[in-house]
Amino acid sequence: MTYSILTLFDIILVLTLLWLGWQLLSSEDIFKAVILFISFGLLMALAWVRMRAPDVALAEAALGAGLTGPLFLSALRRMNRTRKGERRLDSDENREGDEGKSSEQSQAL
């Protein structure tokens, strides 16, 4: 086994991934956790490239970071709109659809 500058890169990559994973799991702020998750996904894609799996890397970068992240963010926005008092991303925005939905839910209840 030959050691090169890439070995050092791999070690740093693995340590960063572990640190990011720990940070995002232990984060109190959900918004911060989502952002950390996106960065985790991007670094994970890099790790897949290092493991010579470019197919998985492409899927990870596009799905893990590019789509799941925005999905989490929009879910967070909806959550915050129904449960006020916590961190809001768009305090000045009101949407018909959600109000209609919540009234439907209250009728159902």
Next chain:
Amino acid sequence: MLFLFLVFCLTVALGTILCSSSGSISGLASAVARLQEQSGVESPVTAVLLNFRGYDTLLEVMVLLLAVISVWSLTKAPVSRQKAEISPVQMGVVRLLAPVMCLVAAYLVWQGSHLAGGAFQGGAILGAAGVLLLVSELDWIRTVPAFAIRIGLILGPVVFTGTALGCLFYSGELLAYPEGMAGWLILLIETACALSIGLTLALLFGGGRPEDDVPEGDIP
């Protein structure tokens, strides 16, 4: 504490497996390499996904379709009441990025036959482009008829299933492509699936069926 303990156990287990099986990993790589010539594509990953184990991919595409159906049956997509003002910077980014993303998606599908890439990767890029358009709340997005969206959604599954059934009639086996036509059929399936997957992912982000879908009274 329990969490840390479980992580520790998992690490030890993975380490043990890694140490015990080093050197003896052969897998199916040699079998795939042997049949690579007949698969119609040069990339081993694509060959496995769409030729040797095409059945799995067919079911995966169906799962994605099911996901959209479930989301649509739950709720309508939220629509903003007041017209959102799009900043020129954001508009510029959309104008610049959306065409490039479509191009990259098409390229990924095309190069799937000989390099890394394929329907899922291309579809994911298309989906990301769709998310970009949805986030920007462009006017014409909301005027796309639900019927056209439905057609786009089932395009991939229908083409895939159609090809599978065609192969069944032609060669007596599901997804056993006829000699010499495998490459083109795979490209056809991948293109259709990439479009549907992209649409699926963007619609999952949209979070509900469009406004002009089936009227409220028709849904019990």
